[in-house]
Amino acid sequence: MDINWKSEFISLYMSKEHTDFTKALELKRKNMPTTLYRYRSIKTELELKRLIDSIRSGNIYCAHRDTLNDPFELRAPLSSKKASSYLGTNKTKKSIYLEHLKKHFDESEFAEVMQGDDWYEKLQRLIFSKQTKQDGLSIEYVENALNAVFMKQIEDLGTAYENIFNMNRITSFSEDSKNLPMWQHYADAHRGVCLAYDMSGLDIITSNALYPVLYVKELPDVVKFSFEHFGKDEKPPFGITLYHCIHKLADWSYEKEWRYVYQPGMHYYSHENIPLDYWDNGIEVAFTTPVKIILGNKVDNDVKSKLLKIVRNQGVSIAQMHITPYGLEEIEII
Secondary structure (H helix, E strand, O other): OOOOHHHHHHHHHOOOOHHHHHHHHHHHHHHOOOEEEEEEOOOOHHHHHHHHHHHHHOEEEEEOHHHOOOOOOOOOOOOOOOHHHHOOOOHHHHHHHHHHHHHHOOHHHHHHHOOOOOHHHHHHHHHHHHHHHHHOOOHHHHHHHHHHHHHHHHHHHHHHHHHHHOOOEEEEEEOOOOOHHHHHHHOOOOOOEEEEEEHHHOOHHHHHOEEEOEEEOOOOOHHHHHHHHOOOOOOOOOOHHHHHHOEEEHHHHHHOEEEEEEOHHHOOOOHHHOOHHHOOOOEEEEOOOOOEEEEOOOOOHHHHHHHHHHHHHHOOEEEEEEEEOOEEEEEEOO
16 A cells, blocks of 8 residues: 555545545545454443444444543634644635724724734734723734734634534444454453454445545644635535545544545535434444454353354354464454
């Protein structure tokens, strides 16, 4: 697999050209691993039931954000508390100040201040000069008040984006079936299972909903991103929502994750058509049946016997991980 393809994928995916977006999906399908793995805990009756249902039906459970272990999943974190971090020459960034402050100043004076790349600094000086004459306020007070006006708008915009992100549901897969931390964290310390899925047989709609996770030192700031990439009257890139839903901090890079992202907008005409119980819960969606069940090294014998009976009737192979001097070794059972 070409390790550099993801950069090209993002470039095409975030293009405003529909043909580039299509090329991005084609590039992603070309570089998708032939097999992806899903680690599952089965320590509760509900978890075991979902596993058995998944084996029989080929469905997967896409989780609500609040049940995921990464507190920043589907969030819209802001990268700065300072207004200056979001400012520049883009008219979109000036519009907030124009809307809220122009009525407080002489029209020609205000228009002159708002010209040029240094408009924010000039605006601070203008407000400072007016307020100090009237109220004897310090420059620090004026700077903080001005910053608060802008950052309130930024926070509201971030919340709006986050509400959009939170409409999505996620199922996580890994490229690696012998990942010790994954067995520990997601398969009940080797007492669970790992399901292997063949990606080559997926239909195009399902395949298009699978994305590689991009691991970064700092999560993208969706507000800053929107300011930098499109103006007030421009349409955002088609993939902006998914772009921010497939980033995770580098701390999680050991997972080697691909994720299936369920977007209700792809399945319902409007919000009114979405079932009420969707908003606070996950959802089960059609995927494909696993081709292999890999039992953890410490899986319960009763559970093992139950799964063996099910697998025999499903035509799915089954194996178990063993601890060897050479690491984890997968040994076929049937």
